Amino acid sequence: MSVARFWRKIPQRYNLIGTVCKTCGRHFFPPRSFCPDCRRSGNVVEYKFKGTGTVVTHTIIRTASDQFEDLTPYALAIVQLDEGPRITAQIVCTPEDVKIGMRVKGTFRRIAADGASGVIYYGTKYVPDE
Amino acid sequence: MRDVAVIGIGCTPFGEKWGSSFRDLFVEAGTLALDDANLSGEDIDAMYVGNMSAGRFIEQEHIGALIADYSGLSTRHIPSTRVEAACASGGLSFRQAVIAVASGMEDIVVAAGVEKMTDVGTGASVDALAGAADREWEGFVGATFPGLYAMIATDYMSRYPLTREQLAQVAVKNHYNGARNPIAQFQQEITIDTVLKSSLVADPLRLFDCSPITDGAAAVIVAPFDRAREFTDTPVRVLASEQASDTITLHDRRDISTLDASVTAGQRAFKTARITPKEIDLVEVHDCFTIAEICAIEDLGFCKKGEAGMLTMEGVTALNGDLPVNTSGGLKACGHPVGATGIKQVYEIVTQLRGDAKGRQIDGAKIGMTHNVGGTGATVAVHIFGV
Numbered sequence: 001m002s003v004a005r006f007w008r009k010i011p012q013r014y015n016l017i018g019t020v021c022k023t024c025g026r027h028f029f030p031p032r033s034f035c036p037d038c039r040r041s042g043n044v045v046e047y048k049f050k051g052t053g054t055v056v057t058h059t060i061i062r063t064a065s066d067q068f069e070d071l072t073p074y075a076l077a078i079v080q081l082d083e084g085p086r087i088t089a090q091i092v093c094t095p096e097d098v099k100i101g102m103r104v105k106g107t108f109r110r111i112a113a114d115g116a117s118g119v120i121y122y123g124t125k126y127v128p129d130e
Numbered sequence: 131m132r133d134v135a136v137i138g139i140g141c142t143p144f145g146e147k148w149g150s151s152f153r154d155l156f157v158e159a160g161t162l163a164l165d166d167a168n169l170s171g172e173d174i175d176a177m178y179v180g181n182m183s184a185g186r187f188i189e190q191e192h193i194g195a196l197i198a199d200y201s202g203l204s205t206r207h208i209p210s211t212r213v214e215a216a217c218a219s220g221g222l223s224f225r226q227a228v229i230a231v232a233s234g235m236e237d238i239v240v241a242a243g244v245e246k247m248t249d250v251g252t253g254a255s256v257d258a259l260a261g262a263a264d265r266e267w268e269g270f271v272g273a274t275f276p277g278l279y280a281m282i283a284t285d286y287m288s289r290y291p292l293t294r295e296q297l298a299q300v301a302v303k304n305h306y307n308g309a310r311n312p313i314a315q316f317q318q319e320i321t322i323d324t325v326l327k328s329s330l331v332a333d334p335l336r337l338f339d340c341s342p343i344t345d346g347a348a349a350v351i352v353a354p355f356d357r358a359r360e361f362t363d364t365p366v367r368v369l370a371s372e373q374a375s376d377t378i379t380l381h382d383r384r385d386i387s388t389l390d391a392s393v394t395a396g397q398r399a400f401k402t403a404r405i406t407p408k409e410i411d412l413v414e415v416h417d418c419f420t421i422a423e424i425c426a427i428e429d430l431g432f433c434k435k436g437e438a439g440m441l442t443m444e445g446v447t448a449l450n451g452d453l454p455v456n457t458s459g460g461l462k463a464c465g466h467p468v469g470a471t472g473i474k475q476v477y478e479i480v481t482q483l484r485g486d487a488k489g490r491q492i493d494g495a496k497i498g499m500t501h502n503v504g505g506t507g508a509t510v511a512v513h514i515f516g517v
Contacts (some may be wrong), residue, residue: 111271
């Protein structure tokens with residue numbers, strides 16, 4: 001991923017900045033500037049997510065693309081954030097310990113790197129919160 | 131709208147074809163299809179080609195013109211268009227050809243699909259395929275394609291009584307069919323034990339739950355049904371051509387274990403063809419992973435949610451069952467050159483409806499269906515065919 005492409009999403013990747021529609025209360029992550037429910041009557045503003053949620057489903061990745069190969073095996077899950085939106089994220093713990101319904105919270109982590117001398121990509125992973 | 135018929139089909143053998151280039155593959159498939167329809171290049175009015183990622187696999191874009199050129203049609207300047215929807219590229223290419231003929235814009239149209247995947251290593255190809263999902267919010271955090279389908283399997287198995295053995299039986303059945311299909315990548319039968327003893331790729335999915343990396347090309351020729359008998363004694367009528375879309379990410383779906391795009395495209399297709407699922411004699415579904423075949427059988431309306439594993443174990447979807455599924459061997463055993471798969475499904479159904487499928491022939495098959503999925507279900511193309 002190019003530096004600019006990564007850099008412009010830093011608020012979302014580091015600090016979980018999304019949006020909320022003040023007309024209907026629906027939260028969006030990643031942020032949307034247009035509420036698909038309220039359309040033109042929507043009023044979408046920035047919102048910082050709490051970073052807490054629940055595991056909806058999960059797997060253990062044992063064969064990855066080159067960038068993630070040295071992390072295998074790692075736990076990957078779909079997490080429902082408490083505000084409503086779902087995201088895909090890594091869960092940092094013994095991979096076999098991840099269970100559906102497990103409470104998790106966001107934590108700032110290194111995600112990947114472009115080789116030994118390239119950009120290091122940071123972002124949010126999740127850890128057990130129970 | 132005019133009725134449309136398939137008048138010619140061609141397909142290369144699928145596999146790891148180190149000696150064949152991208153160009154060799156589509157020329158081979160196209161020539162076979164033209165020969166089958168007793169046509170020459172002079173008769174072709176337009177071409178569509180399904181291709182997911184030549185840019186990543188062979189660093190070549192502008193595939194439409196390339197294919198027309200190497201098919202010997204550059205001096206005729208016919209319109210030639212690349213269609214891309216990840217693994218559903220072939221299904222959409224076919225649909226574009228059907229639309230062109232049905233509308234009256236064109237008469238004789240080639241729908242092709244091609245993918246040359248083995249010119250890059252496994253890591254690079256896994257990464258290219260991850261582009262079928264959301265690069266920013268799935269791929270970036272370490273999601274792979276098997277990983278996404280594995281999360282469907284985890285969700286499914288937590289809600290419905292699907293056993294690990296039933297899931298494995300999907301692969302066993304498809305390898306059995308593949309062993310009877312001369313173009314299939316895998317020609318050997320396997321057992322449930324083969325699947326359960328293969329290495330884990332993304333829990334609970336193992337290596338033998340996954341379709342392989344494959345090179346291959348397929349081409350079919352469509353024409354107005356009224357003209358079809360000028361070219362063939364065995365035209366196959368296109369009874370429905372439908373397509374649906376859904377969220378690009380798996381996590382944004384209404385239900386992780388239901389591909390709503392499959393449900394919608396399937397319902398539309400049955401309505402257009404004015405038939406019910408019970409009238410389908412055989413179906414080629416998009417089994418990129420074993421769990422995908424389970425979901426497809428249910429989402430298309432052949433049984434209730436949660437029942438497909440049991441039906442698979444009982445042999446209902448086998449060659450001699452009430453609803454043969456993936457007689458070609460499916461993506462699992464026939465192979466999955468992503469852009470070509472949707473066209474290969476049409477090739478298989480037409481072969482069956484003509485009665486030419488030899489060792490895997492479904493006797494008396496009159497109505498067949500194809501189901502081609504892009505990504506984890508963001509695009510679905512469904513077609514119904516009849517004779």
